[in-house]
Structures are given as C-alpha cells and as structure tokens.
Amino acid sequence: KIIRGILDSPSRLPQFPPNPTTTNQESVTDMSFTVPEPSVSRLNRCELAVPGSSPHMFEKAAKSDADVIFLDLEDAVAPNDKPKARQNIIEALHDIDWGDKVMSVRINGLDTHFMYRDVIEILEKGGERLDLIMIPKVGTASDVYALDMLATQIETAIGRKKKVGFELIIETALGMQNIHEIAAASKRNESLHFGVADYAASTKARTTSIGGPNPLYGVLTDPAEDGSRDFHWGDMWHYAIARMVVAARANGLRPIDGPFGDFSDPDGYIAHGNRAAILGCEGKWAIHPKQIPLANDIFTPAEKEIAKARRILEAMEKAQKEGAGAVALDGGLIDIASIKQAEALVTQADIIAARTKK
Numbered sequence: 001k002i003i004r005g006i007l008d009s010p011s012r013l014p015q016f017p018p019n020p021t022t023t024n025q026e027s028v029t030d031m032s033f034t035v036p037e038p039s040v041s042r043l044n045r046c047e048l049a050v051p052g053s054s055p056h057m058f059e060k061a062a063k064s065d066a067d068v069i070f071l072d073l074e075d076a077v078a079p080n081d082k083p084k085a086r087q088n089i090i091e092a093l094h095d096i097d098w099g100d101k102v103m104s105v106r107i108n109g110l111d112t113h114f115m116y117r118d119v120i121e122i123l124e125k126g127g128e129r130l131d132l133i134m135i136p137k138v139g140t141a142s143d144v145y146a147l148d149m150l151a152t153q154i155e156t157a158i159g160r161k162k163k164v165g166f167e168l169i170i171e172t173a174l175g176m177q178n179i180h181e182i183a184a185a186s187k188r189n190e191s192l193h194f195g196v197a198d199y200a201a202s203t204k205a206r207t208t209s210i211g212g213p214n215p216l217y218g219v220l221t222d223p224a225e226d227g228s229r230d231f232h233w234g235d236m237w238h239y240a241i242a243r244m245v246v247a248a249r250a251n252g253l254r255p256i257d258g259p260f261g262d263f264s265d266p267d268g269y270i271a272h273g274n275r276a277a278i279l280g281c282e283g284k285w286a287i288h289p290k291q292i293p294l295a296n297d298i299f300t301p302a303e304k305e306i307a308k309a310r311r312i313l314e315a316m317e318k319a320q321k322e323g324a325g326a327v328a329l330d331g332g333l334i335d336i337a338s339i340k341q342a343e344a345l346v347t348q349a350d351i352i353a354a355r356t357k358k
C-alpha cells in the first residue's frame with residue numbers, strides 16, 4: 001500500500017497489540033506505539049431489528065437487503081413471550097435461509113432474570129449460524145466481562161467452532177460514562193450502538209420522537225438590521241454519537257447509530273443517518289423494512305466520492321515517486337492523511353461491490 005511506502009518500511013511501524021489475522025481490514029497507522037486492533041470486518045450499513053416474538057416477519061427479513069439482522073429478545077418482546085421468542089429464534093436460526101446476512105440476537109439486560117437463559121439457550125441450541133450477541137444497556141466493562149465468561153464456557157462445553165462476537169448498545173448515562181473501558185473490555189467486541197431511546201430515558205433528556213430532534217433545542221441568532229432573528233435547530237444527540245465514534249474507533253470497533261422511530265418520515269431518517277455517517281458511523285438501525293434502502297444508500301459511498309478517492313490515491317502515488325509528501329489536487333491540498341481516508345473509502349466500496357454483485 002502507498003502509505004506503507006511513504007512511511008518507509010512496514011517493519012518500522014510498531015504494532016501493539018500485534019496485527020490480527022482475523023480481519024480483512026487494513027490496520028490503521030495512528031502514529032502511536034499503540035495501534036488499535038480492528039475487529040472482524042463486516043458490512044454493517046443497515047441493522048434490521050426483528051422481534052423474536054414475530055416469526056411471521058423472519059422470512060421477509062431474510063430476503064431483505066439489510067446487512068445485519070438482530071432477532072430481539074429484549075424490549076420488543078413482552079415478558080410472558082420471552083420463552084416462546086427464544087424458541088422461535090433457535091428454530092429460525094436453523095430452518096430459515098438467511099443467505100449472507102450477519103445474524104445477531106439481542107439478549108435481555110444483565111439486570112433481568114431473563115438474560116442467563118437467553119445466552120445459554122441461544123448459544124447452546126442456536127447453532128453455528130449465529131454470528132453475534134447484542135448486549136443492551138451495557139453499563140460497565142464488567143458487564144461485558146461477565147458475558148464473555150459465560151459465552152466462553154458455553155462455547156467450550158458444546159464445542160462451538162465459531163466464537164460469537166459482541167455488539168454493545170450504549171444507552172444509559174452509566175454506559176456513556178464508561179464507554180472507553182466498555183469498548184476495550186473483550187476481544188469479542190465488534191461494534192458500539194447508540195440506543196437513543198433508552199439513552200433519553202436514562203439521561204432524562206426531553207425528546208418528542210425516538211432519535212429525532214426537539215424543536216426547542218437550538219439557538220437564536222443576533223438580530224439582523226431589521227430586527228429579525230433566526231432560530232437554528234441543533235442536534236441534541238451530537239455529543240453522544242461523537243463520543244461513541246471516538247470510543248469505537250480507538251478500539252477498532254464499528255460505531256453504529258441506533259433507531260429513528262418515525263418510520264413514515266424518510267427525510268428525517270436520511271438527515272439523521274447522514275449526520276451519523278459524517279461523524280464516522282458505519283451504519284444505522286432500521287426498525288421498519290422501509291428504512292433499509294435508506295440506510296444502505298446513506299452508508300454506501302457515492303460514485304463521485306469513490307472516484308475522487310481513487311484520484312487521490314493516484315496523485316499520492318505519483319507524489320511519492322517524485323519524493324513529495326503533499327500535493328495539490330483540484331485546488332486543494334492532499335497529504336498522507338488523505339491516503340488513509342481514501343484507502344478506507346475504496347476498501348469499503350470494494351466490499352460493498354463484492355457483496356451486491358452476488
């Protein structure tokens with residue numbers, strides 16, 4: 001890779017922890033002695049939520065264009081329906097052709113008496129088709145540690161071939177406070193998710209719709225000459241999402257934006273998805289099939305961006321040959337940092353192209 005050439009030989013780049021073999025992602029050269037180790041690389045543009053108590057929705061979900069599906073045992077399932085939902089999910093993991101979907105199950109929180117049985121039943125009987133367990137309301141690194149211990153015991157006992165990965169929902173004030181330790185708590189961790197609905201409840205934020213804006217959250221401009229003033233709406237979730245992106249990226253995980261409740265408002269979904277993508281998120285939840293194409297569109301790099309990224313790589317390769325570290329392209333400056341961004345974008349575009357060709 002070009003960046004390797006520019007930075008001299010790869011052996012000069014310190015690797016701690018050592019480069020993993022389990023990932024197809026280029027490891028990031030962050031110029032610190034500590035290099036974040038990327039988790040298993042997966043497309044995660046749209047993560048579709050499907051209640052485990054609604055098996056009639058499973059076939060349609062399997063045929064959808066979502067990259068990841070989580071079958072829910074938590075908040076979409078009433079307490080009395082939990083045992084049946086577990087059974088539905090176990091059967092569906094075996095019987096339904098999920099194609100190349102990444103399959104996840106959202107278990108109940110660690111403060112409930114449902115959780116231990118969720119993990120034991122799903123991991124013992126769910127088979128090898130299950131890729132991930134989604135842990136809601138993670139509050140401390142010990143929550144993840146406890147689940148890692150349980151999963152490890154079960155996998156060893158039943159001789160499971162695949163190690164199940166973890167998706168962690170950050171959706172409480174405690175979880176947001178401890179997010180950096182949580183992100184680093186297990187090698188099974190793959191992604192952090194912003195659970196805006198529970199987060200609002202936990203922080204007592206004033207919201208009017210799940211994941212949407214509050215029209216009262218904004219600023220007033222100074223008066224113009226005619227005395228008029230404009231009100232600019234703000235994004236009340238900015239801090240939470242930006243903090244999650246930092247914790248995720250510093251630990252090699254995917255940051256994923258959570259639900260947008262009003263599924264009859266595609267424009268609202270697109271606006272919120274775009275701002276999450278711009279901050280660095282790789283995907284967003286869909287709580288309704290209508291939201292799937294919107295997420296896929298938002299998190300698939302546009303042709304124009306890909307073409308520009310390829311031109312940046314070409315220009316930098318030429319610069320490298322000429323011994324320059326930075327060059328001008330289209331009237332702007334590009335340098336070594338531009339290569340990292342361009343390579344990440346081109347890699348993502350190639351993975352998407354490979355998947356959608358099938």
Ligand code: GLV
Pocket residue numbers: 136169171194195196197198199258259
């Ligand atoms: C998701 O679980 C949320 O609470 O938003």
Ligand code: MG
Pocket residue numbers: 075136171195197198
């Ligand atoms: Mg929640």
